[in-house]
Amino acid sequence: MHSGDEPFTKVDINVSLVEQLVAIQFPQWAKLPIKPVTFGGVDNRTFHLGENMSVRLPSAQSYSAQVGKEHQWLPKLAPLLPLPIPIPLAMGVPANGYPWHWSIYRWLEGENAAIERIADLHQFAIALAQFLAALQRIDPADGPPPGSHNFFRGGSLTIYDADTRQSVATLENEIDTDAAIAVWEAALEAAWHGSPVWVHGDVSAANLLVKKGQLIAVIDFGCLGVGDPACDLTIAWTLLSGESRQAFRASVPVDSATWARGRGWALWKALITLVEHIKTNPIEAEKARYVIDEVLADAQQ
The missing domain is CATH 3.90.1200.10 (Aminoglycoside phosphotransferase (APH), C-terminal lobe)
Incomplete structure (x- = not known):
């Protein structure tokens, strides 16, 4: 629902970048395969990390403030809701030319x-x-x-x-x-x-x-x-x-x-x-x- 917002500069987010970020910042998951999801989104790019996790990176400055907010609030909201919502497992920091914080989540199955x-x-x-x-x-x-x-x-x-x-x-x-x-x-x-x-x-x-x-x-x-x-x-x-x-x-x-x-x-x-x-x-x-x-x-x- 974000069409019409002010113009912004996007960053090229690909498997290679995600592999580097995960390997350096979360070496315990470095050997897990990484592949893009079928629909990676507009606000964020999403990738599978192994079978049970996902990596989610804001695609532009306009969306970067959402990372800290989700890490702060989703764990508090989740136990009070009747359906599963994403649970953040770790927060990455800017590195390797990627300028914003990013997240690793537990993967939720479904279409x-x-x-x-x-x-x-x-x-x-x-x-x-x-x-x-x-x-x-x-x-x-x-x-x-x-x-x-x-x-x-x-x-x-x-x-x-x-x-x-x-x-x-x-x-x-x-x-x-x-x-x-x-x-x-x-x-x-x-x-x-x-x-x-x-x-x-x-x-x-x-x-x-x-x-x-x-x-x-x-x-x-x-x-x-x-x-x-x-x-x-x-x-x-x-x-x-x-x-x-x-x-x-x-x-x-x-x-x-x-x-x-x-x-x-x-x-x-x-x-x-x-x-x-x-x-x-x-x-x-x-x-x-x-x-x-x-x-x-x-x-x-």
Whole structure:
């Protein structure tokens, strides 16, 4: 969910670099094979380390602050959640031309969530809602507030107001711009007055693991923080639909105003994604169009 952030310089992260970092800093694991995962992510590059561990390296300065945050908080959150989350085993330091801290985690089995991999989308939606409810119940004291470390997830939608309106203007002949602006302004007006709660910050299909058709783990807590839970609702329009969306809404502890702000988060991301890919990547553009259509239709019900 990070498209639209300021430009940044990326680092070439490959197997050779990871082998060097592990061998020098964690020689006890130096003989374990290292290979990239099928989908290594954008914010971070992920590699298998042997059979039971993974190496995860931020791909840019924008993501580097997430390492220390995850090491501090994930071990505290994990025992209080109904599904497994990544557990950090060791933190590496900058070396060999790699400029940031990096992590070794226990490997979590499973495949990224997709409609064809989920046995019962209704039950999947409930299980995910229960996970988010449990996350929100954990004491948020001293948790990190929204900021650049998590691209302001849990914060106010107003930070992306200019991006959203510019995207709508750019897409004038591509989408129902009046409906999009109406949904966006409704999200801005649905003010949040609650107490801060823990948010994952990037609840997407890529960060939900399934096995034998069931939700078995939640990964990638780089956008973790405490604040408004609306940002964690976007999955309702990006993966769920119909009855599964209704089941999710009924099971997650949010009111109608928070649901409206959730639509705003989903709309913002879909708009900027469509602008980015409309002329270069038809597949991603079509996915973004689908989300926009789902958000606008949901707002009319």
